[in-house]
Amino acid sequence: MALSLSDIREVFEQHGSLNYGGEQVSQLEHALQCGALAEQENAGDELVAAAFLHDIGHLLSRRGPTPTARGVDDLHQFFALPFLRPVLPDAVLEPIRLHVDAKRCLCAIDDTYFSKLSPDSVRSLNLQGGIFSDDEAQAFLRKPYAEDALRLRRWDDLAKVANTPTPDVSHFLSTVERVMEKQAVA
Numbered sequence: 001m002a003l004s005l006s007d008i009r010e011v012f013e014q015h016g017s018l019n020y021g022g023e024q025v026s027q028l029e030h031a032l033q034c035g036a037l038a039e040q041e042n043a044g045d046e047l048v049a050a051a052f053l054h055d056i057g058h059l060l061s062r063r064g065p066t067p068t069a070r071g072v073d074d075l076h077q078f079f080a081l082p083f084l085r086p087v088l089p090d091a092v093l094e095p096i097r098l099h100v101d102a103k104r105c106l107c108a109i110d111d112t113y114f115s116k117l118s119p120d121s122v123r124s125l126n127l128q129g130g131i132f133s134d135d136e137a138q139a140f141l142r143k144p145y146a147e148d149a150l151r152l153r154r155w156d157d158l159a160k161v162a163n164t165p166t167p168d169v170s171h172f173l174s175t176v177e178r179v180m181e182k183q184a185v186a
Helices: 005-015 027-040 045-053 056-061 090-109 119-127 134-141 146-158 169-185
Strands: none
Touching: 005 027, 005 056, 005 169, 027 045, 027 056, 027 146, 027 169, 045 090, 045 146, 045 169, 090 119, 090 134, 090 146
């Protein structure tokens, strides 16, 4: 079943108040901050939509707050894809799918990246397979949408600041709607 725009709004309304992985923000605040960061860097609509929706799998899987604290990798980067694939293009879906591996890659290619991760991001990194080897990182970097996934990952890491002003849900749903409309015509 595909998620409609109203379904996405309902998911955030019903579950967006859940804590975001032991951070100082809710799932909704995190999504809004990611979308805002993407807009600030003049990302296109598809990447802004990906930034806003990248963790919706946490809300759809309903594993509760901070599954990593219980030793659970909820595979959120995959969970939402079947619900979004009928209505959104790969330019949205692939950065979402790849954003966890982007963290694993950045740890391998950027000497300072790991030290900036939050405790929950370190915990989830271990559950998600750990830091890529050099060969794995190079293979990742050759994938379509890898660069977009790396950008998304960096916004993901920054979008954990309590009380950060952002546009509201309707603002980002308008972006998602534009992308859905383009996809429907394509």
